[in-house]
Amino acid sequence: LIVPAAAGGSTDVMGRLLAAHLQTAWGQSAIVENRSGAGGTIGTAEVARNKGDGHTILIGNPGPNAIAYSIFKNLTYQKDQLQPVSNMIRIPNIVSAHPSTGIKSIPELIAYLKANPDKLTYGSSGTGQSPHLTGAWFLQLTGLKMTHVPFRGAGPALQAGLAGDIQILFDNLYPSLPQVLDGKLNGLCVTTAERSDAAPKLPTMRESAPELAKFEVSSWFGVFLPKATPAPIVDELNRQIKAMLERDDVRKNIAGMGARPDHGTPQQFTDFVDAETRKFAAIIEKEGLQMEVK
Template structure:
């Protein structure tokens, strides 16, 4: 079976598209323009989705605004170090945060030593959403969420599940699933998605909660059995994989995804907020961006600042409730 192209290769290839590509005329309509270099702060290491989305948007903004736009990676503290850097800056449009669930929804509840508050950031728009996926090693007779639930009930405390780390989106996906079903599995956290996937492929853990990539190619190669995706809708790249919601009424509201969006420091002038939001809309409507996002199972997710603010508030509340029930508390570092 032909393996799907890797997420990094797709995204890096998209980032290499010439910034001089012709943009829709709508991108020229906003009144505000930056007067100096625009900094896009990525609170993560180079190479991941947060980083590449920042680089793609930076190239777009540089062409649209005729002003240099550079990406600065400020990783550490689960994304809180780079985010704290942004909240200290002027809200004049020259410093932009590329955010994700870690520092912009989960961190507020899980970290004891937070250095910023939600109201210190202005949500501008989401960029993309990617489902998480639940899979199982072929050595266990589990090929659906219903079978997983039945197996746990018949074999209490025998299944282990892996994630990319305590407090990460895949871990909280599992925690919420277990809370809603009243079941238990033993959590085995790993330092990143790569080691967790290798443990699942080797049968060291029986169940894996992960982002759609890098698990999906392993499912397509028959090395893991896909049980479900965690978004309300099925993934376009894998329409035969059901959603968690399809299992039963106790999971009818289940909705977890990895999302990547844009923030400014609090209280930006209206023309700044409007201009950036409009350019994000143009960026996400580009055919090349839609095509490359689809290749990694992502969907573009533009919204107004109010819509994105409401989304962030709901995500923060959702993860906060999961974390509280789990009794999780950590130091950001």
């Protein structure tokens, strides 16, 4: 199983859960290999080039499997080289404000930005990452402005948010949520269509303002195979993902991540990835973002 990210993150956690399940279910060794770098595109490209015998599995996420197609000029693989198998989980992004701003909700943020254009900065884990595009889409839909401050990862962005070096933080649910629950940051909303079980009092972005009624962004973690993989292998792997997500121990682990299980058929996941790719492409085009894979 190729995990195109460093050890310890959500992509890695889901890869290791699936590897352990498959090892038991199929009675053969399942090895996780972390191939991080270039926003997840290095490991993803390796799987895309694979012959598709079912022995190499990719754990995917929005970066290399939806955002990369629009943002990177020199990407070395295409969407049609990969066969979506099933999503596994979805996790909301979260928007928070430093307490010194006095901003405690999205309507208050909108009102402040209308009265004080260009006065606030917002931080994210990096240009072109899901949290950055969450912020960009919010500003596009509301017609407002904030200055984006990209950091090299979620950890440094959170530290800047806690210090007040930036006023608004767009982040994955973790690591920000514990800081919100401790009162160190003001939680404004989650970005999924439904509220999070981990923070049920936090409203969604789409319920916060009419112009945000269709807003939905999540960090999702799913499974892909090379496109040439035979359908029976795709279907069998899909069945095992479903079986894993129905296990009580896995559900408990997933809930601890603030995530929800999200199994679907290969066709449902294909349609979902296509929709995500189109959504991010529109945001990226309007933002004028273009990057090189390095």
